[in-house]
Amino acid sequence: MNSLDQAKKEFETSLLRVTSLVELDQLNTAFLGRLGHVNTLLKSIAKLAPEERKSFGASVNELKRMVDDKLKSKRQALLTKEDKTFVDTTMPGTAYPKGSLHLITIAIEEITRIFEKIGFIRMSYPEVEWEYFAFEALNMPKTHPARDDFETTFIEAPEHPENGKMVLTPHTSSGQVREMWRLGKPPVRMINISKCYRPNWDATHTPMFFQFEGLCVDRDINITHLRGTLDYFVKSYFGPDREVRLRPHHFQFTEPSFEVDITCGQCNGTGKVKDAKCKVCKSGWLELGGTGMVHPNVLKAGKMDEGGYSGWAFGFGIERVIMMKYGIDDIRNYYTGDIRFLEQF
């Protein structure tokens, strides 16, 4: 058998054994590579008699074409061959840590983003505060019941000659006058999110909680602007189907004052789930929190009482909006550090 036939035979035997693209590439190199069989044969032409060279050359080229064709068709055959390897696609992938953020953190981010879009900046003010900012500046005189031992948490510290006692702020509203002072003049567009403290600890209250406060002061701000902002917030945070209503209420630092209700997500504001009374709400509505038009005495304390300025403010509980949005109502777990609760979010 001449070298040409030998190469041809070897190729065919090898090709039969090829089962993968990698092996096919190896075979390709072995025959068509720089140092492959075909090139070796071509180089051997020089050793032949001149009259044999032409036909030998033609035969090598034929071999080359044959090898090339068979490799190509084998490639196609391999590529289109049905893959019979068993892969359990339901097996879990590599595990990566997830960790968790506290529900409060998640809500704070959502709320901040919503108000940022309408130009409200988030600020931060003291949690340990003087009575002046927590009360006097907010039109709550010394005799107001909310200032007594039963509703306010006091710090053991010497009294300040002008600002009174040191307290743990019972609401984010203590940032109102501080923000007005910082800016000196309107416009004010603030969101203040902070821990607050009240001596109340039961199934639905924790002695520390989070509030977010909105404050808007500008020329000719009226009730329609408050209503518009609440509509915007409620639809952004809770969803476009939710409706807002204002009801009369009373707070010292706003006049008029309102209680804000939103339609219940459980019963869509109907008060009924499949003909039974909705267990979540009062007749289709859920209380969101308190709001109102900034009291003239507060504007005065903030030195913004002259020049036709007016404003609105609200203070809502973050635990409450979380409960209303996500239905997680066991607020006693929020601050106990129980990993079984925390790791879920």
Add this chain to the structure above:
Amino acid sequence: MNIKITHAWLADYLETDATPEEIRKDLSLCGPSVESIQEAGNDTVYDIEITSNRIDTASVIGIAQECQAILPMFGKKAVLKNNPLTAHTFSSIDKRVGTPLDIRIEDPSLCPRFAAIVLEVRENSPSPAFMKERLNAVGIKSMGAVIDISNYLMMTLGQPTHVFDYDRIRDGRMIMRQSRKGEVVTTLDEKKIALPGGDIVMEDGSGELFDLCGIMGGLNSSFTQDTKRVVLFVQTYDKQRIRKTSMKTGQRTLAATFFEKGLDEELVEPTLAYGVKLLEKYAGGKVASALYDIYPRRVHPKKVTSSYGEVSRQIGVDIGLDKVRQILVALGFGVEVKGDNLEITVPSFRTNDISITEDIVEEVARVYGYHRIPGVLPPPAYVRQPPETEKLFVFQHKIKLFLKHLGLIETLNYSMISQALISDLKLELAEHLNVSNTLSEDIKYLRRSLLPSLIKNMRENEGKREVIRLFEVAKIYPKREGNLPDESYRVAIAANTSYRDLKGIVESLLNELNVAGVSFDKTDHELLAGSNACGVSMDGERAGTFGMLRETLQDAVGLKKHVYLAELSFDMLAQHAKNVAVYRPIRPFAVIKLDLTIPHTRTYQEIVTNTRRQSGLLQKVELLSEFEGKITLRFYFGSDTENITEETAKKELAALSANLS
């Protein structure tokens, strides 16, 4: 507070075609919130929330007044009738002389108005059926005509009253004064109450107290089935004193919740006069004394001046002058229109709550209906957020997200910790600010560090999961002389894994924030083991510490496994953090990596500093592994200007190696 009234009771004073359901809906939108309505026999009971400024609505007549203003806005008829405020006056009482009372008020500020009258009554009179039913329906137990009348007056008019047994008050002597601390009074419910002092009480001249005024009558002067003569007693009191006494003694009676809000002095007259009529009618009452009415400073009607323009401007909607007037008049205000000006006379029962235009705006807007007021966003305005505040929140969130993605769990603890935890951890109690009226000893001392809370979290979670890694970002409150505490944020991490794991978290956080110039050095920390407490500095300034909780403290708090802790100053992190790392141009030249294992006899930081100082071609050192006192390092050699050969790199390494072993 909440009160209950019934529909039939309301209908005594209000002519209306509205159904209870309509009244519930409409009042809730524009006035007092009616939380529920419930059938009770032939009647319907309203459960109504009363806000603290509107104690005048905590009565049948108060609700009737609100209905008169609100229901017509919904197309319903509503007109007050038989108004008891005007129907009953002192002039209608047939006064007598005899059975005198000897009244002394030691301090007039205790009691702006004091009214009393003595009546003979028929012993053991039963209550009329309607009164019994109505009281039962609103949750007040019927106890015979005399006591029921007293309660009925309160619910009808919103003015609590009391009836004493005249013959049980020694010499008819009523001395109203402030209590002395520790004085004891036994109230009707047979509770012996030691008084805090400064409470309003009455004594009979012998020193014996017989009334804890505004809260509950004394047992020794109380009405009984055998009572033949009663003192009908109607007062207003200093509201602050009532609240204080009620809260401090825990006697939260219905009467106290009325008096502590401050009542209308003008209501005393119709209440007493109507009371006399009811006692005459249902308890065989006969007036047996003069009428005592001590009212030194008569309250005069208050005036408020406003304008239609201002009211419309504040609401943002033109309601129409006629409607404004209609609303105010229906609420009991007097209104005189002079051009655009409104001269408004405030009814006596609203004196405490109406004084400025904004109060008028509230009355008009709520009755008109907040649901009729449209919403628009406030005009756009740009307010600059201080850059440090922006940084605070941006980096806070970045840090939280990063730690979360590393697999840590965020915890949020109370800002206060217990004395027990502080002493278990051998921290200085006196350095902590503390709450003076704490609800619980668990939350008394303000945190100066987040670590004690995290240690507590680790202990309480121990065993719940094998691997526990927690973090908290929160404020601390270090004391400052004569000022508020210096509130600043900390980032704290706790893990039960290993020292290296914790350090890895700290380092990757610093990397994530592109903090440059970080160095670590051994330090002392009150909570961390002396052998491994490590300080973190940024550009030479201390920014935090980490290490393992001291074993003695671990034992003291009851932790079984070691706990690794880190605490960093948030301000330092934010100050040194960068959004984007410093860019280094890509070098086109080869970098040659060579590994070397050496005995771990000097610190890693020394090795890195020394080798970098020694070799100009050394670009980076990396720790590959640590095993039995030896460490394997990877050295990266390269030049900024040319390709170096492996030979060159090997020579560099050999030189370094000579100095390292």
